[in-house]
């Protein structure tokens with residue numbers, strides 16, 4: 018009897034152990050993990066610094082709620098604020114929770130700007146997203162993920178949300194728009210990167226109209242694209258996945274000083290957000306990324322992977338170590354199965370491609386192995 022509700026169509030292997038880029042299944046077979054828990058394991062499996070930090074925190078204090086400060090939580094918050102040159106952070110548990118919280122912050126901001134109900138001004142609520150966006154599975158995040166297969170059966174969803182292609186977005190931003198959400202490099206949508214010109218045009222439209230710009234960096238953040246700080250600067254950034262170093266952690270970063278006071282005490286909260294053990298893992302991860310200049314490594318390894326795939330005639334999208342390649346003939350699902358048969362784990366992205374999200378700490382040889390497995394499986 019399967020004890021689970023049937024939300025996941027899982028692959029037919031059970032994983033029991035991980036070391037670096039390798040994971041082992043319950044039958045003893047080792048695989049090269051080219052997807053790293055879907056962009057979570059930035060330092061690979063079982064990184065010694067992360068393990069030591071988690072063990073030490075478990076011995077010290079596992080949970081207190083957010084009624085009290087805990088040193089490791091404050092240290093992680095400060096590290097994130099410093100790294101992103103931000104004004105403040107709210108810690109939560111997941112990507113979708115970060116986006117929901119960002120929406121609440123945006124609503125509060127526009128509600129305050131509108132003044133009292135007697136002012137007659139209606140606070141802005143409209144959110145614009147890209148057609149192949151993925152922002153999560155809770156109700157508002159799902160409304161912002163305009164994929165019929167995901168939304169079917171859940172209507173009506175909160176809103177208003179409009180999906181607009183990148184080149185039409187600047188003209189669509191209006192005085193009714195509360196915020197524009199974009200992934201600088203889309204993950205689920207097929208590793209499509211917005212160009213600098215597109216981001217600048219969206220930023221300018223937001224500045225012109227007073228709409229807020231949010232970068233959802235849940236999948237592409239922490240340096241995976243080759244850089245931590247993306248330009249032009251947004252007003253808010255949402256993070257999750259890699260930020261917890263393998264444990265559940267999400268973050269809303271306020272970049273625009275005008276938003277610092279949007280949340281007042283009592284306006285938002287979460288029991289587990291910023292759990293000390295998750296913060297210990299996250300802090301060790303962030304410090305390692307910074308100490309070892311891993312964003313530069315992501316950029317170099319991403320170029321290496323792309324060069325090999327392109328030399329073999331494949332179309333490749335993305336930046337740094339968030340990449341997708343388009344197979345020639347077999348479906349992405351078929352390529353994923355063939356690669357798994359060769360001992361390499363990846364997953365599909367968008368409708369037409371196979372995704373690579375290897376750890377920032379991958380070796381050149383591991384990247385070459387990943388490229389070779391795709392090339393030999395994708396025709």
Ligand SMILES: Cc1ncc(COP(=O)(O)O)c(C=O)c1O
Pocket residue numbers: 055111112113114116151152153154200204205233234235236237257258
């Ligand atoms: C860009 C982006 N936003 C949001 C999410 C949702 O994150 P979570 O699954 O942690 O809720 C994801 C998850 O894949 C994502 O890739």
